[in-house]
Amino acid sequence: MRTIKIIDDIVKDGLSTIAEGYEIVPDAEGADAILMRSTDIHGMEVPDSVRCIARAGAGVNNIPHERLAEQGVVVFNTPGANSNAVKELVVGLLLMGSRDVLGGMRWCREHEDDPDAYAEAEASKKAFVGREVADRRIGVVGLGAVGSKVANACVDLGMEVCGYDPYLSVDHAWQLSRDVTPVEDLDELCRGCDYLTVHVPRKEDTVGMIGAAQLSLLNPGAVVLNYAREDVVDEDAMEAALASGQVQRFFTDFATPRSLHMPHTYVTPHTGAGTVEAEASCARMAVDELVDYLDNGNITNSVNYPTCHMGVCRGASRVACLHANVPNMIGQITAVLADASANVQRMTNENAGRAAYTMFDTDEHLEPAIIERLSSIPNMWRVRVIK
Ligand SMILES: NC(=O)c1ccc[n+]([C@@H]2O[C@H](COP(=O)([O-])OP(=O)(O)OC[C@H]3O[C@@H](n4cnc5c(N)ncnc54)[C@H](O)[C@@H]3O)[C@@H](O)[C@H]2O)c1
C-alpha cells in the first residue's frame, strides 16, 4: 500500500484518480508522498520516507524544491491547470477597474431604504462614470499559462496589448495572439500603459520588479493588477502611487497587512484560482504525477528534476537513481551493474539544472548489496527500487 499525506484543502473530486493500492494518511512521517497547495513548508522537515511532493497549482515558492532535490525528493506542480480561472477573474477585475462598479453598487446598497433612490440614481450616476478598455494600452508581465491567456483576452476586448517575458517558452509563444506586441524591456512595457497586470513566478529577479520607477512610467490614473505573488509589486511604491493618483486602482490577490490598509486597493483572499474546475484539474494533474512517479518512476512537470518517461517496467526490476548533475555518474552506475553481471534492458539519463535522473530496467532482480553500492556512490542523493 502506498501512502499520501494531504496538506491543505484538496477537493474530493480531484482525488478521484488516486489508484487502488493508495491510502491517504494523517501524517507526513512514513508517507510516500505529499499532496499540497499553498502552505509554506520551508520550515518543515520533510521525512525521508517522502519521495515526492506535488503542488496542486503553479507557484512553488512555498516549497524548498532545490534543497529537496538533494534529499532525493521530486517536486511537481501543475502547469496551466488553473490558468483559465485566473484569466477570468483578472479580466473581470480589469473591467471593474475601468468602471467604478463597486462604488456604484455601494451607493445602491446605501440607498436601500430610500424611496427616492430610483430617481436619485439618475442624478448620482455621474460619480461612477468610467472609461472603456477598448483601444487602451495594457502591459502584461509574464506570458506563461496565465499571462498568455490574459493577453489574448485583452486583444479580444479591443485593447492594445504589449507583453514582456524574456524567458517565453515556445509553447506559450505559439498560444499567443499575433496582436500581442512583444516588448524587450520592462520599463518600455510600462511606459504609457493604462493597465498593468503581472503573471510571473516569485523568484529572485521578480521580487519587487514593479516598483516606483515602473509605476511612474504608467499613464496617470492607471489600473494595476497583481494576481502573481504579493511581493512582485513593491508595496511602498504602490502605496505612494495610489496616494498621488498615479495609480487609480490596485487589485491584488494577496491580503497582506499592508494591502488591506492601502487606499483604492481591492483585495481578494488568494482566490485567483478559486473555481471548482481549476481546483479539480490541479488536484487531478497532481495526483497523476505522484502516482506515475511512485508506480513507474516517470517524471512529468517536476520543478527540480528532469522529465523522464520509460512507461511501465517490463523487466524483472526497475531502479531510479537521483543524483547530482556531475560527470561520471553514469559510468559509476554502469560499473556497479557490470560488476554484478546485471543485464540492463533499458536505461535513461536526463538532467535539469543541478539534478539528474538515471533510471534502468534489468533482466534480473538486484540484490540489496548492489543497491547499497549504488547508494554509496558520491553525489548519489537517493536510489529507489521501483520494482
Ligand atoms: N492568484 C492565484 O491564485 C494564482 C494562480 C496561478 C498562478 N499564480 C501565480 O502566477 C504565476 C504565473 O502562473 P502561470 O501559470 O502563468 O506560470 P507559468 O510558469 O506558465 O508562466 C510564468 C511566466 O513568467 C515568465 N517569467 C519568469 N521570470 C520572468 C521575468 N523576470 N520577467 C518576465 N517574465 C518572467 C516565464 O517565462 C513564464 O512564461 C505563478 O508562478 C504563481 O505565482 C497565482
Ligand SMILES: O=C(O)CC[C@@H](O)C(=O)O
Ligand atoms: O492553491 C491555491 O489556492 C492557489 C494556487 C495559486 O497561487 C498557484 O500558484 O497556482
